[in-house]
Amino acid sequence: MLRLTEIRLPIDHHEEALRAAILDRLGIPGNALVSYTIFRRSHDARKKNAIVFTYTIDVTVEDEASVLARLKDHTHVRPAPDMTYRFVAELAKPPVLRPVIIGCGPCGLFAALILAQSGFCPIILERGKAVRERTKDTFGFWRTRKLDPESNVQFGEGGAGTFSDGKLHTQIKDPKHVGRKVLTEFVTAGAPPEILYAAKPHIGTFRLVKVIENMRQTIESLGGEFRFESRVDDLVVENGKIRGVILGDGTSIESEHVILAVGHSARDTFQMLYDKGVSMAPKPFSIGFRIEHPQSLIDQCRLGPNAGNPLLGAADYKLVHHCKNGRSVYSFCMCPGGTVVAAASEPGRLVTNGMSQYSRNERNANAAIVVGISPDDFPGHPLAGMELQRRLEEKAFELGGSSYNAPCQLVGDFLEGKPSTQLGDVIPSYQPGVTPCDLSSALPEYAIEAIREALPAFERWIPGFTMHDAVLTGIETRTSSPVRITRNPDDCQSVNIKGLYPAGEGAGYAGGILSSAVDGIQAAEAVAQAIAGAEKQKI
Template identity: 65%
Template sequence: MLRITEIKLPLIEAESLIHQDDQIKAALLKRLEIPETDLIRFEIFKRGVDARKTHAILFVYNIDVEIRNEAKVLARFKKDPHIKPAPDTSYKFVASNTQPLQQRPIVVGFGPAGIFAALILAQAGFKPIVLERGKEVRQRTQDTWGLWRKRKLDPESNVQFGEGGAGTFSDGKLYSQIKDPKHYGRKVLQEFVKAGAPEEILYVSHPHIGTFKLVSMVEQMRITITSLGGEIRFGSRVTEIDIQDGQVQGVSLQTGEYLPTRHLVLAVGHSARDTFEMVYNKGIYVEAKPFSIGFRIEHPQSLVDRARYGKSYSDDILQKLGAADYKLVHHAQNGRSVYSFCMCPGGTVVAATSEPNRVVTNGMSQYSRNERNANAGIVVGITPELDYPGHPLAGIELQRQLESHAFVLGGSDYSAPGQLIGDFLANRPSSEFGAVTPSYTPGVHLTNLESALPAFAIHAIREAIPAFAKQIPNFDLADGILTGVETRTSSPIRIKRDDDTLQSINTKGLFPCGEGAGYAGGILSAAVDGIKVAEAVSLSLLA
């Protein structure tokens, strides 16, 4: 197989795959200078969009192609950087097991990292036990709606806790900037497709799934794991890790049950604060790490579409390319970096708290991305050295302070505090909504967000929004909405692990994993980390 990169084609007039394939086929024959009889087959490996010239938007393809006389063609184009042998992206297990185990590996947490750690271990024959403190995904969805619709929070079953993890109630973005030389990301996408995701996620440049599709996919992956001998227990919160002479021996559950194991994958999410405290109190090495704080910002999705697609903006373009997104960064004069986080085209702002009497915001979209508003986090980076020095868990305390204050600012009923962008920039309280209706439920209470974040963050965001308007015209739209607070951008701690064994640096048999442990940020990177840790566990089990 050859990989041909940077094949650029204008937006196709028809939407059928047959028409797309015809265009690609013609481009390949021309590019490789071969007759049609030499072309055996081809498949799209990646498809991106070049919208730098809005009057001439292009699809950009990387194509894997099988042809006759490949060696001759490759020799003819040996100096062409866009025609090379296609790399092998198939997944290869590092170990497998067919024998009964005295002690099975345990995976704590069933979000993206835990799912893929368990899946790889199950596929390799190690029959893991998964302990998830929350509920199965459909019951969890009902509990989450209980907060959104009835202001009723279940601390063990919500946006953060339960089958599928925090990523279940998100845009379902499946792209990352992590280095991935072993193509683990490809394995993740292939497993998602097997579980029911659209096949296009294998090749579009910014794939996403959306909440409703994620729910059924997570269920299917659970079925796969259990069919391979894995065991998944819901409502199973780990309250104690048994450590003797620096080696994990087992875990205790809130029910009093004790499970022995010498291989424990800790794949809790970034909001498992009680677990972080337990880990720290057990003497497992934990350190504070940077994260970000800010607000959710909402604009009409049409504003973003017009800015991104320019003169080409039309219903036909939207049908072909979907709702537009953005990624923005501003370095403020006070030395802080402000950036857009988890941008959700055609989505909604959601209540994401996991603790009573606190307000946290996040964003989500369905696969269609057809809601009226666009939303994104507008957040400011903070560090332990500058903002929460001293204790490894100080970042958690800062998060709690901001979330508790947001609860009060919002009216102490899980409504979120909000402010119109124009009023925020002018530092005056908002009293009524304008053209943009906020999407957050249970509701938004208009106020002044001046006290919602530290002063340095408020100043940096006030400076950044007009700067962003130079890239997205009308980003500083007076009637746009800011909703607070966004505090769960990533884990505030890292459970440090050895680079080679992936075990805790001072606790043998403990494998910190995923976003909560400080080694991922988002669905894809967390899933990839789950694969890496599963491989490390597999090798350790057979050592």
């Protein structure tokens, strides 16, 4: 198979035009083209009046060797890489002590899938509820302000990514093409097939619910076991080795291989791990606000006369500014045609996130505008970053009126340094509601200063970004985990607890659905190799 890159066609081209471009690139007659599949499609909008699709195509042709030899110097024709996923170890029957996975977000879910497909029959422990029940609790919180600390945006089957844009792109290095395995399994479970080739694939919350349920059914059919509402409150450790876990109801589960895939908001678990002596360190994360504009404004700025074209969908953006005070401000988790959501998981604390459905057809665009911070900003204890998050979320709760209303401010007022007393033309999407106020006390002074400098800089890239009535909603603190649970790079095990495999976003090794899933697969492979090696020694 050959891989052809940089095939550029008008966005309104006919399907036959792609076939013709392939034949032209390879210099072959039509009968020599056996088949082709789209590996990647993106759009180039640098010329808004002439936006084009850019394709990467995998092609099967007659006499491939001669075609490749003839085009050996062509920059955009190469052998296609082998992206077949291969299991590192498989068992004919499950081990006596089955592997345990703590957490059922993308990391835990894909770790479970790989272990189940390999014959290891994992046990998956999730403190929250199954995804459909969890969805009811989450939407109920947005309507009634009644927070369930164990079933919300952060906790439950599917993890925090369930209530997001369902973004499936990442910038991680993936030499083994494990990400392709992730996308393929999502499609098998019911995700739209176009995620296999879209440059910025996404699924959306409502579709994710069914996809996650289907994946659970697959894992169960292969011998995996899910236990919901099963919070892990302690680890059983003997002589530096994991021996099992203890649940909140006192139940103990014996295991010598435990994947820790708890997500970035499992603060009580972080505290338990610290108290248990599990090696960890503080890590950088970011803090800021959500910003909302009319989606039509973003579409017009990014796509010009092609704004609203269904082939292009709702436009997004990615911005960064390096400030005079040494801070960097950037857009994060941009949700075209989406909503700002209440993402609290602890009573008396308020935090936001962004979410889109697959259609991305809500009236507003939203993104986090955040400032990078490091352990130098919260020195001392490994959990100091977590405590900073808590203090900021408590302040936001108070600014919003201590009712889970989110504090908000018009961008024009924020830049002028005066409180907002009423809303303008941009209607905030956050539920259960917002309270106009002065956000200058919601974040440390250095963060407010940096964001005030960055917004006018972003205006140069997106005219209208600083429109007076655009809305800043506070606060965003959970961009990533505030800790890293240190592990060995070669076998993914904790540096001081053998058999414990910290993985995913909560452990500090991923950021987003796809990278978390890939890291979960890596952890599962490490567990599979360890168990298979031990089983072989018994023979």
